[in-house]
Amino acid sequence: MKIKVYPTPSKKLREALENEGFRFPCGGKGVCGRCKIVAPMLAPTELDYRFFTAKDIAEGLRLACDKTIDNPIEIDSFMQQIPAPRKLSEAMITAILGDRVSEISIVEDGIVETLVVSSPEADTVKLRSLVGKQSIELFEKYGVPKATVMLVAGTAARMRAFCGRSFDTEDGFLQMGDTLEASKFDMPAEEVYLPPFPNATTGSLDLLELDDLPDNSLLLLAEHGYQFFYKGESVIATAQLTEDADCANTAFAATVRYFCETYQPTAIYEVGTLPKEIADYLNKAECSWEHKESAATVRAARAVEDNRYKTRLNKWSRKIVLLHLADEERWQELFSLSQQTE
Numbered sequence: 564m565k566i567k568v569y570p571t572p573s574k575k576l577r578e579a580l581e582n583e584g585f586r587f588p589c590g591g592k593g594v595c596g597r598c599k600i601v602a603p604m605l606a607p608t609e610l611d612y613r614f615f616t617a618k619d620i621a622e623g624l625r626l627a628c629d630k631t632i633d634n635p636i637e638i639d640s641f642m643q644q645i646p647a648p649r650k651l652s653e654a655m656i657t658a659i660l661g662d663r664v665s666e667i668s669i670v671e672d673g674i675v676e677t678l679v680v681s682s683p684e685a686d687t688v689k690l691r692s693l694v695g696k697q698s699i700e701l702f703e704k705y706g707v708p709k710a711t712v713m714l715v716a717g718t719a720a721r722m723r724a725f726c727g728r729s730f731d732t733e734d735g736f737l738q739m740g741d742t743l744e745a746s747k748f749d750m751p752a753e754e755v756y757l758p759p760f761p762n763a764t765t766g767s768l769d770l771l772e773l774d775d776l777p778d779n780s781l782l783l784l785a786e787h788g789y790q791f792f793y794k795g796e797s798v799i800a801t802a803q804l805t806e807d808a809d810c811a812n813t814a815f816a817a818t819v820r821y822f823c824e825t826y827q828p829t830a831i832y833e834v835g836t837l838p839k840e841i842a843d844y845l846n847k848a849e850c851s852w853e854h855k856e857s858a859a860t861v862r863a864a865r866a867v868e869d870n871r872y873k874t875r876l877n878k879w880s881r882k883i884v885l886l887h888l889a890d891e892e893r894w895q896e897l898f899s900l901s902q903q904t905e
């Protein structure tokens with residue numbers, strides 16, 4: 564949406580855009596990366612480099628929350644409008660617990676509003692209190708006493724911590740989605756629905772990102788470390804790399820080559836923020852790659868309202884196979900080759 568913005572006395576662009584009815588999902592804390600605008604006339608800041616590629620920045624993409632303006636400017640805004648105040652009757656909550664940020668949404672016939680906050684460490688008390696506190700903030704705003712159902716999804720580590728000792732499966736993972744009494748988690752809802760979190764490294768958040776991806780494609784989730792998913796018709800192969808290892812870039816290159824060679828995906832999709840050297844490597848890979856915005860919150864809203872969608876998530880979960888790359892002979896060969904070409 565094209566819009567002309569006029570400076571306020573504080574000169575803060577955030578204030579000027581709020582006056583125009585735009586909302587800042589993380590309150591302008593520089594956490595969510597959602598206050599996107601096209602404004603090539605504004606000098607890029609450190610925050611822009613954290614969320615955008617050099618190409619995006621050259622095309623004029625900026626985040627609005629840390630900018631100031633002295634004169635009226637014309638921008639293109641991708642931001643959400645502040646929702647009109649209304650009272651909800653059958654509200655539900657979705658909580659997406661990522662490693663870096665968490666998104667708590669109030670849902671009634673689709674998402675009404677989403678709050679984005681920094682994720683706490685993977686600790687049961689901290690995660691539960693974050694979800695509870697943000698939900699209550701939304702309930703107060705929309706005149707709701709509590710949610711009928713709350714969906715909680717997250718990375719494997721966050722989900723294990725959120726569930727804590729109140730939830731035990733035989734091998735510690737929830738292969739199929741389950742709905743439990745909210746009191747088990749001290750949540751302000753009647754029930755809590757947990758989408759499947761299939762294994763030690765694949766969380767329900769990953770499963771939500773995978774959905775709707777075309778068959779025969781490779782999904783690369785880059786938040787803390789890299790999670791690779793090849794999605795085929797009958798199998799979803801997944802492998803995880805940590806970004807802390809000394810040879811993270813070499814391992815990354817070997818893994819992209821391993822997946823491309825073994826599964827021959829027709830496209831690579833990436834969700835998250837890639838460091839420049841990794842993006843450069845992907846630019847040289849044989850198949851094309853594309854950055855995608857995270858769709859986990861939108862899909863969670865669909866899952867909490869639609870039982871058939873829950874069945875679909877269970878179906879994906881059953882197809883997941885966890886690869887241990889270090890045990891794969893071909894991956895080791897590719898790793899050595901990547902080391903030699905460094």
Ligand code: FES
Nearest residue numbers: 593595596598628
């Ligand atoms: S409002 Fe969240 S980064 Fe700007």
